[in-house]
Amino acid sequence: MMANTPRTVGSVITRCTAERRGALIGYLPVGFPTLDESVDAAVALVENGVDILELGLPYSDPVMDGPVIQRATLQALATGFRVPQVFAAIARITEQVAAPVLVMTYWNLVLQHGVNRFADDLVAAGGAGLITPDLIPEEAAEWIAASDRTGLDRVFLAAPSSTDERLTQAVAASRGFVYAVSTMGITGARNDVDTAARTLVERLRRAGAPASCVGLGISTAEQVRDVLGYADGAIVGSALVDALMTDGVAAVGELAASLARGTRADRG
Amino acid sequence: MTLRTQTGPYFGDFGGRFVPESLIAALDELTVAYEAAKNDPMFTAELAELGRTYTGRPSIITEVPRFAAHAGGSRVILKREDLNHTGSHKINNVLGQALLTKRIGKHRVIAETGAGQHGVATATAAALFGLECTVYMGEVDTERQALNVARMRLLGAEVVPVAAGSRTLKDAINEAMRDWVTNVATTNYLFGTVAGPHPFPELVRNFQKIIGEEAREQVLALTGALPTAVAACVGGGSNAMGIFHAFLDDLDVALYGFEAAGEGVDTDRHAATITRGRPGILHGARSFLLQSEDGQTIESHSISAGLDYPGVGPEHSWLASIGRACYRPVTDAAAMSALRLLSRTEGIIPAIESAHALAGALQLGRELGPTATILVSLSGRGDKDMETAAEYFQLTDAAVQSNAAPLAPPTRGGALPTVAVSPTYPLTTAEGDHS
Numbered sequence: 001m002m003a004n005t006p007r008t009v010g011s012v013i014t015r016c017t018a019e020r021r022g023a024l025i026g027y028l029p030v031g032f033p034t035l036d037e038s039v040d041a042a043v044a045l046v047e048n049g050v051d052i053l054e055l056g057l058p059y060s061d062p063v064m065d066g067p068v069i070q071r072a073t074l075q076a077l078a079t080g081f082r083v084p085q086v087f088a089a090i091a092r093i094t095e096q097v098a099a100p101v102l103v104m105t106y107w108n109l110v111l112q113h114g115v116n117r118f119a120d121d122l123v124a125a126g127g128a129g130l131i132t133p134d135l136i137p138e139e140a141a142e143w144i145a146a147s148d149r150t151g152l153d154r155v156f157l158a159a160p161s162s163t164d165e166r167l168t169q170a171v172a173a174s175r176g177f178v179y180a181v182s183t184m185g186i187t188g189a190r191n192d193v194d195t196a197a198r199t200l201v202e203r204l205r206r207a208g209a210p211a212s213c214v215g216l217g218i219s220t221a222e223q224v225r226d227v228l229g230y231a232d233g234a235i236v237g238s239a240l241v242d243a244l245m246t247d248g249v250a251a252v253g254e255l256a257a258s259l260a261r262g263t264r265a266d267r268g
Numbered sequence: 269m270t271l272r273t274q275t276g277p278y279f280g281d282f283g284g285r286f287v288p289e290s291l292i293a294a295l296d297e298l299t300v301a302y303e304a305a306k307n308d309p310m311f312t313a314e315l316a317e318l319g320r321t322y323t324g325r326p327s328i329i330t331e332v333p334r335f336a337a338h339a340g341g342s343r344v345i346l347k348r349e350d351l352n353h354t355g356s357h358k359i360n361n362v363l364g365q366a367l368l369t370k371r372i373g374k375h376r377v378i379a380e381t382g383a384g385q386h387g388v389a390t391a392t393a394a395a396l397f398g399l400e401c402t403v404y405m406g407e408v409d410t411e412r413q414a415l416n417v418a419r420m421r422l423l424g425a426e427v428v429p430v431a432a433g434s435r436t437l438k439d440a441i442n443e444a445m446r447d448w449v450t451n452v453a454t455t456n457y458l459f460g461t462v463a464g465p466h467p468f469p470e471l472v473r474n475f476q477k478i479i480g481e482e483a484r485e486q487v488l489a490l491t492g493a494l495p496t497a498v499a500a501c502v503g504g505g506s507n508a509m510g511i512f513h514a515f516l517d518d519l520d521v522a523l524y525g526f527e528a529a530g531e532g533v534d535t536d537r538h539a540a541t542i543t544r545g546r547p548g549i550l551h552g553a554r555s556f557l558l559q560s561e562d563g564q565t566i567e568s569h570s571i572s573a574g575l576d577y578p579g580v581g582p583e584h585s586w587l588a589s590i591g592r593a594c595y596r597p598v599t600d601a602a603a604m605s606a607l608r609l610l611s612r613t614e615g616i617i618p619a620i621e622s623a624h625a626l627a628g629a630l631q632l633g634r635e636l637g638p639t640a641t642i643l644v645s646l647s648g649r650g651d652k653d654m655e656t657a658a659e660y661f662q663l664t665d666a667a668v669q670s671n672a673a674p675l676a677p678p679t680r681g682g683a684l685p686t687v688a689v690s691p692t693y694p695l696t697t698a699e700g701d702h703s
Contacts, residue, residue: 060433060564061550063445064288070432083562107286108549112563134286134549161293161452170289184290185450 007100007128009153009176012051013211013232021263022228025213026050026256027104027237028244029058030089031081032072039092041244044253046097049260053093054131054235057086057105064133066188068238072245083109087125100128102155102176107135110143119146129153129176137173144173155179158204158212160196167207177211177233178204182218188238190217201231224262234262271516271592277466280589282582285465287445287552294452299467301372306474311367318363319478322396323352325360326482329490329643334613335626339633342640345490347483347511349647350618356648357479357507358389362458364475366393369456376400376455380444382409382437382503383574383621384416385648386460391425393458401425404443406436409573416652434567437503437577441551461504462581465552469581476510479645484514487643497522497632500645501624502595503539503575505584507647512593522594525584526628528570529597539568541580542588542595555582571600571656572620574648602627604660607650619648620656 016023026045030038042053058073058081065073090101103122110118110130122130129152135143137156147154153176158167161184170178180201183194197214204212213233218224220239227234236259243251277283285295305311319325327348336344349357362379369377377399381387387403394401403425410417410429420427433439441464448457459468462476480498487495498515500508502525515521530538538544541556548557550565558566558578568578587593607623609630610616618626622645629644636642650657658664 061438061442063442063551064449066446074433077564106549108557108559108563112548112559112561133288134552136285136287136289136292139284139286157289159288159290159293162289163293166289166292181288181290184452186446 007094007098007126009052009100009102009128010211012100013177016051017232022231023051023213023233024049024224024260024263025052025054025215025233025235026240027054027056027235028240028252029056029069029073029076030086031058031076031079032241032244033075034079035081035085035089037249039089041249041252042093043096044249045240045256046099048253048256049263050256051099052233053099053101054104054237055086055090055101057083057103057109059106059109062106064186066186066238068242068245069187072241083113084121087121087127090122090125090127094126100153101126102129102131102153103127104131104133107132115142116146119150119152122152123150127152129155131155131179133157137169140173147175157181158200160184160194160200164203164207167203171204171207171209177213178209179235180204180212180214180231182214182216185216187216189219189242197227198230221258221262224259228263272513274583276470279469279583279586281547282553282555282585282589283466283469284554285552286549286554287465288449290449291445291452291465294448295465295467297372298368298456298471301368302467302471305368305371311371315364315367319360323359323363325478326486327351329483329486330616331490332610332614332616335610336633338609338613339630339642340636341638342633342636342642343491344629344633344642344644345487345495346616346644346646347479349479349507349645350616350622350649354385354389354392355651356385356389356619357476357510357645358386358460359392360478360510361460361472361475361506362386362389362393365456365458365471366397366399369399369458370397372456374454374456376402376451377458378402378404378444378447378455379458379460380437380440381405381460382440382576383572383619384409384413384420384652385574385619387425387427388416388419388423390458391420391423394425395423402447403427404430404440404447406430406434406440408435409437409440412656413573413652415655436567437573438550438565438579445551461506462509462583463504463551463553463555463579469553469583472506473509473513473583476506477513479507479510480512480514483511483643487641491641493641494518494521495643496636496640497524498643498645499524499526499625499629499632501526501575501621501647502580502584503528503577503621504579505581507645509581509583511643511645512587516592523587523592524628524632525593525595526598526624527595528572528575528603528624529599530569530571532599533597537569538597539570539575539577540597541578542584543597545578547585550579553582555585556580556588571604571660572624574619574621575624596628598624598627604657606630607657608661616646617650618646619650620653622647
């Protein structure tokens with residue numbers, strides 16, 4: 001039983017820094033292909049070197065997601081996924097592995113559950129916090145209050161198009177890390193992770209970010225290594241979902257192990 | 269502060285910006301450009317000139333006494349946005365946003381469309397201004413509005429059928445937003461209705477409010493008084509906000525929005541967002557929404573593609589919440605019946621969307637009685653709906669021959685609507701003539 005271990009994202013990133021490496025963050029949608037398999041796949045990610053889990057809540061209108069994640073999350077909804085199941089899934093994951101679990105969710109699902117109730121249920125399940133792709137700090141007063149009350153992490157997004165003023169605001173509002181969107185676009189594997197990511201991470205550092213993790217388009221160990229040359233963490237999503245969709249839980253574990261090798265290189 | 273001067277990002281508790289951070293810079297850029305443009309006499313003059321020489325503004329009003337005879341003897345006056353170039357009110361907004369696109373120096377526009385009217389209007393403006401244009405349209409809608417797809421392509425636009433989700437307007441908006449997130453540096457999103465993130469609800473309303481401004485003057489000139497009530501259909505709600513806005517502070521003028529009730533608000537096949545929804549977030553704004561207990565958007569249904577949307581503009585949610593406007597459901601059957609009634613009594617074939625407002629006006633007229641004057645937003649013409657109408661009323665030669673009685677009543681869509689329409693031709697005015 002590891003449920004009492006503190007699972008803040010910040011503590012994991014600090015530990016990775018002490019080990020002179022970056023953090024690997026792995027995304028999978030909860031409830032895909034089934035609730036049980038999504039739990040097993042998440043556990044397999046951690047057992048194969050993922051440091052932080054990002055569990056996506058399936059949503060009917062995922063505007064930030066590309067075709068792979070859309071297909072998986074819509075399938076989860078079609079087979080009857082209900083939002084409260086995420087808490088049961090997190091409890092089962094955190095019983096088995098020590099990595100912190102962030103929930104990636106579009107805001108309406110939290111709003112309809114009740115922001116405070118969602119925070120309480122997340123704490124009770126052993127979850128670490130939320131990544132909110134369609135919630136900007138200006139609209140987040142209720143969530144900031146609830147996460148301050150409960151100590152949950154809150155990850156806001158920063159984009160290459162964000163002004164310096166907005167980056168400062170994202171840094172101030174975030175706890176755990178700031179999610180640096182590598183490129184202008186939606187989720188999905190890309191051959192080149194935009195050089196805009198490097199610039200954005202530098203700008204976030206100047207804005208005072210304790211930690212920045214880069215997501216969107218990262219799918220190989222080489223890309224993980226490149227990104228961790230300048231960022232505190234690399235976030236991989238669609239490639240893992242694709243592996244799960246195509247070849248099942250064992251394949252996800254293998255891909256995670258391969259990606260994790262990208263975290264071991266000396267940092268630039 | 270008056271109701272008319274309300275601005276975004278919030279209308280009461282409704283509105284805001286619930287979008288990815290990647291879009292904020294573009295929304296800010298649009299907000300700043302619009303604020304500058306609306307105070308720039310050159311911009312307003314150019315837009316007004318386009319209205320006069322391209323759209324055909326001001327659109328006329330038409331009193332329809334033979335139709336009104338079925339509306340409890342009330343006077344019924346139509347605001348004829350159906351006569352605009354491209355056939356609906358959508359052109360008003362699109363010309364404004366296309367001018368803004370030029371002003372911010374972008375060369376590509378994207379749009380979502382349901383019925384195809386906003387897509388056609390956007391493709392038209394893109395052709396006029398030499399902009400690249402991509403229109404996202406749900407696959408269900410590209411099938412039921414094939415003629416508008418052809419129109420857009422003829423105008424030089426790329427039409428992308430969207431196969432995701434419910435394959436209707438909501439999914440077309442999702443896909444347009446994904447395009448915008450990716451191509452925001454070169455692309456402006458010409459949002460079609462008074463929904464979406466700030467500044468769209470305010471910006472689109474301001475480009476559409478000319479409908480009500482003209483109509484208010486025209487009705488005053490015709491009747492010597494303001495109307496008793498204003499009626500408009502509401503999907504996202506742009507024609508309704510456009511005609512309501514000038515009357516918001518005329519508290520004696522009742523405002524009625526008519527939502528698509530599809531097969532009935534007690535079935536699961538309707539699009540009556542304010543009647544049956546609850547507040548939530550969709551497409552960047554907090555507003556009324558058809559959603560599950562969990563907050564998943566529920567697929568809407570309407571015979572009218574333009575009203576087949578599970579959300580509604582935040583200003584409507586606000587007007588409903590403060591009681592300034594009243595929103596009522598109108599079924600497919602009632603709308604189709606009103607469509608046929610206007611066609612036969614007045615020689616005007618309305619869009620199925622607008623027919624919801626007409627059906628609502630028939631009901632209102634019976635409630636308000638012969639002293640009432642009802643202004644109806646005839647937001648679009650019915651040409652695009654002929655295939656749907658032909659099937660619904662069995663109007664093709666094959667259908668007519670297989671049915672003994674020509675122009676027989678509909679064989680689908682359930683019982684005849686509450687509005688009495690004689691099912692046989694010639695249609696007789698059973699109720700007292702309007703005097």
